[in-house]
Amino acid sequence: MKPDAAASISLLLFFLDQNRYAIALSEVDRVYPVVEITGADAVSGNDYLGFVNLHGELVPVINVRLRLGLPDKEIEISDMIIMILDGSTRLALIVDSVGEVLEYNAQQMVIAASLLYSKAQVSVISLSAGNMVVKEMREYLIEAGCHWLKAD
Numbered sequence: 001m002k003p004d005a006a007a008s009i010s011l012l013l014f015f016l017d018q019n020r021y022a023i024a025l026s027e028v029d030r031v032y033p034v035v036e037i038t039g040a041d042a043v044s045g046n047d048y049l050g051f052v053n054l055h056g057e058l059v060p061v062i063n064v065r066l067r068l069g070l071p072d073k074e075i076e077i078s079d080m081i082i083m084i085l086d087g088s089t090r091l092a093l094i095v096d097s098v099g100e101v102l103e104y105n106a107q108q109m110v111i112a113a114s115l116l117y118s119k120a121q122v123s124v125i126s127l128s129a130g131n132m133v134v135k136e137m138r139e140y141l142i143e144a145g146c147h148w149l150k151a152d
Helices: 106-110 135-152
Strands: 010-014 019-024 028-033 048-054 058-064 081-086 087-097 096-104 124-127 131-136
Touching: 010 081, 048 087, 081 096, 087 135
Parallel strands: 019 124, 058 087
Antiparallel strands: 010 019, 010 096, 028 081, 048 058, 081 087, 124 131
16 A cells, blocks of 8 residues: 555654754644743642743643653743643643754655664654653654555
8 A cells, every 4th residue: 555645744843952852743732932930839850830821821831851851941031832732731841942844744754764764863752641752753753654554
């Protein structure tokens, strides 16, 4: 079976420290400049940093650094907020910066085992029922490509 040439996946690239991560664009609601986080108890090692108020809605802020095993850092004015959707739940991630959107079609995903993709130093984050799953870009693209092949 041939993969559907129109099938593709878009990933939003973002940075934490010197590390590159990506999240499926379909899980991203919006990207904003950082705003004040309220309700945070400033407890180191807490899964949540507090809440951000976006247009009257209080959105929980995930401590993505803790979940990824990175050291805490003070929020800087240059940081960004990625609003993500986990089902119907809206969550916020504070990241150092946001990069480009990476797009892969089904054929590119199937050949993701090639040397080109195995050298990519990008981890892909996905959410499922509040759990954060981190995979290497190569593994993520292979799984997505195989899923499309099976669906065809």
